[in-house]
Amino acid sequence: MHELLTPMEMGEADRLAIAAGPCDGYALMRNAGAVIAQAVLSRFPDAGRIAILCGPGNNGGDGYVVAKLLEEAGLDVACFRNHAPREGSDALLAAADYHGPVHLLDNFTPGDFELVIDALYGAGLSRPIDGIERLIVEAVNASGMPVVAVDLPSGVSGASGAVLGAAFEAMLTVTFFRKKPGHVLQPGRDRCGEIVVADIGIRENVLDAITPQCFENTPYLWLRAFPTLSNDTHKYRRGHVAVFSGGPTATGAARLSARAAARIGAGAVTVLSPPDALLVNAAHLTSIMLRKTESVADAVDFIRDRKVFSAVLGPGFGDAARICALVPALLDRHQTGEAFKGLVLDADALTAFEDNPHMLFDAAGKHVDALVLTPHEGEFQRLFGSIGVDPTLSKLEKARAAARRANAVIIYKGPDTVIAAPDGRVAINTNATPLLATAGSGDVLAGMVAGMLAQGMPAFEAATAAVWLHADAAKRFGPGLIAEDLPEMLPEVLVGLGLN
Ligand SMILES: NC(=O)C1=CN([C@@H]2O[C@H](COP(=O)(O)OP(=O)(O)OC[C@H]3O[C@@H](n4cnc5c(N)ncnc54)[C@H](O)[C@@H]3O)[C@@H](O)[C@H]2O)[C@@H](O)CC1
Ligand SMILES: Nc1ncnc2c1ncn2[C@@H]1O[C@H](COP(=O)(O)OP(=O)(O)O)[C@@H](O)[C@H]1O
Numbered sequence: 001m002h003e004l005l006t007p008m009e010m011g012e013a014d015r016l017a018i019a020a021g022p023c024d025g026y027a028l029m030r031n032a033g034a035v036i037a038q039a040v041l042s043r044f045p046d047a048g049r050i051a052i053l054c055g056p057g058n059n060g061g062d063g064y065v066v067a068k069l070l071e072e073a074g075l076d077v078a079c080f081r082n083h084a085p086r087e088g089s090d091a092l093l094a095a096a097d098y099h100g101p102v103h104l105l106d107n108f109t110p111g112d113f114e115l116v117i118d119a120l121y122g123a124g125l126s127r128p129i130d131g132i133e134r135l136i137v138e139a140v141n142a143s144g145m146p147v148v149a150v151d152l153p154s155g156v157s158g159a160s161g162a163v164l165g166a167a168f169e170a171m172l173t174v175t176f177f178r179k180k181p182g183h184v185l186q187p188g189r190d191r192c193g194e195i196v197v198a199d200i201g202i203r204e205n206v207l208d209a210i211t212p213q214c215f216e217n218t219p220y221l222w223l224r225a226f227p228t229l230s231n232d233t234h235k236y237r238r239g240h241v242a243v244f245s246g247g248p249t250a251t252g253a254a255r256l257s258a259r260a261a262a263r264i265g266a267g268a269v270t271v272l273s274p275p276d277a278l279l280v281n282a283a284h285l286t287s288i289m290l291r292k293t294e295s296v297a298d299a300v301d302f303i304r305d306r307k308v309f310s311a312v313l314g315p316g317f318g319d320a321a322r323i324c325a326l327v328p329a330l331l332d333r334h335q336t337g338e339a340f341k342g343l344v345l346d347a348d349a350l351t352a353f354e355d356n357p358h359m360l361f362d363a364a365g366k367h368v369d370a371l372v373l374t375p376h377e378g379e380f381q382r383l384f385g386s387i388g389v390d391p392t393l394s395k396l397e398k399a400r401a402a403a404r405r406a407n408a409v410i411i412y413k414g415p416d417t418v419i420a421a422p423d424g425r426v427a428i429n430t431n432a433t434p435l436l437a438t439a440g441s442g443d444v445l446a447g448m449v450a451g452m453l454a455q456g457m458p459a460f461e462a463a464t465a466a467v468w469l470h471a472d473a474a475k476r477f478g479p480g481l482i483a484e485d486l487p488e489m490l491p492e493v494l495v496g497l498g499l500n
């Protein structure tokens with residue numbers, strides 16, 4: 001159930017299901033209407049007058065089915081429509097099967113009702129909501145009355161989660177077969193309220209032909225790739241992570257990354273420190289090792305000679321010129337050696353390439369197996385200028401385009417973090433909490449990704465796992481969270497997943 005289908009893929013799923021039988025389009029619509037009616041009856045058993053707003057397409061068709069079923073159940077229902085259903089459509093069959101009066105949308109007054117069922121537009125929304133519909137959406141939202149959305153709150157793009165013109169703020173959204181990206185990307189996600197995914201008789205095997213490439217980030221995506229321990233393991237087999245420290249007044253970020261890498265299971269972690277920050281770091285490190293690193297050669301020699309598996313560069317690092325010299329060397333297998341599998345670039349290591357992103361993109365993918373970039377919104381805009389500002393692209397499509405451009409796994413952070421791989425796979429994270437909006441939480445995430453890479457996880461799985469675990473740690477800790485708490489919650493998070 002973790003696949004996300006674009007509206008186009010969902011249309012294809014409908015077509016394949018209808019072609020395979022036994023349900024035709026109208027049978028699927030009746031099933032869709034039935035699950036919505038059931039959801040309304042179970043959640044709003046005492047609802048007074050219910051308004052059902054029906055659009056011109058099949059979303060409206062679902063609305064007529066709901067109207068008929070709720071009326072049969074004895075509820076007080078009034079149907080409103082803006083346009084009649086199209087000739088030859090399943091919606092027309094549904095409208096014909098509903099024998100109650102259908103009023104014009106202009107006559108709908110929100111104050112006369114206790115519940116609105118929104119069946120105006122679903123997957124077929126193709127232009128912004130405007131005119132009388134926009135006024136109605138705004139009036140219903142302002143009234144605070146509960147809205148149950150059929151498939152999607154009208155106005156939310158199923159492909160991108162964008163609000164086109166205006167969109168209902170639903171309390172409950174009932175969608176069919178699989179969620180769509182618009183259910184999990186912001187701002188769409190917040191407009192959906194609770195989301196129920198209902199079975200309407202579409203068989204799972206239609207997905208074999210569709211091969212979706214977009215997923216909700218759940219443990220199902222990466223748990224099988226999660227490292228397991230054997231009795232004969234030793235610390236270097238569990239992976240050695242190096243974290244580059246900034247100067248004497250900016251060392252904390254690297255230590256947050258280092259501690260996160262250790263807590264997620266890396267067997268050894270070393271902070272690579274400039275000479276002038278050595279004592280500050282030494283005063284704060286115990287199990288994590290410390291190495292004086294003055295030049296690019298010092299760093300790559302250490303990585304090669306001490307069989308470092310992965311590294312984090314960027315948190316608190318500052319020095320852009322040094323970053324631009326380090327990155328090509330770190331990405332060059334001839335310099336870092338065969339054991340070195342992955343590099344995580346965060347914060348300053350992304351901003352350093354702002355004026356010359358091609359320097360980074362050209363170096364990427366040549367040698368190292370896994371490059372992971374972890375931009376937040378501002379860093380994404382700086383590094384992927386034209387992709388970042390393209391208004392035709394959703395966050396999902398931006399992350400996917402960036403992953404291809406950079407030949408790297410991209411963790412495009414935020415309340416709806418998107419993780420994209422160069423091969424086109426994309427995952428959207430849905431378990432985050434705003435508690436993560438605290439200084440240093442990104443540094444912890446970067447360390448977690450490196451810790452997963454060091455234990456042999458492929459980059460996309462390492463990135464998706466780290467994002468989910470990071471959010472789970474924050475949720476488990478709860479209010480009062482600061483970045484230091486996140487690594488300390490990881491043991492509980494791992495036990496919660498059955499990983500002990
Ligand atoms: N067999 C199927 O295809 C099934 C489809 N189902 C329902 O069908 C829906 C999709 O149906 P449709 O593809 O007909 O799409 P919609 O019902 O979402 O809307 C399409 C119609 O609205 C018009 N339109 C789009 N945006 C507009 C706007 N802003 N202002 C005015 N008109 C606008 C389009 O020109 C088109 O006529 C799903 O969301 C779901 O609710 C369900 O009944 C399950 C089965
Ligand atoms: N409102 C929010 N809801 C959920 N997660 C958030 C929110 N704001 C930020 N985050 C998450 O918190 C982390 C912040 O990372 P970042 O911006 O790099 O912080 P820092 O640089 O302080 O470490 C990211 O994982 C991001 O996805």
Ligand SMILES: [K+]
Nearest residue numbers: 118121152154
């Ligand atoms: K709708």
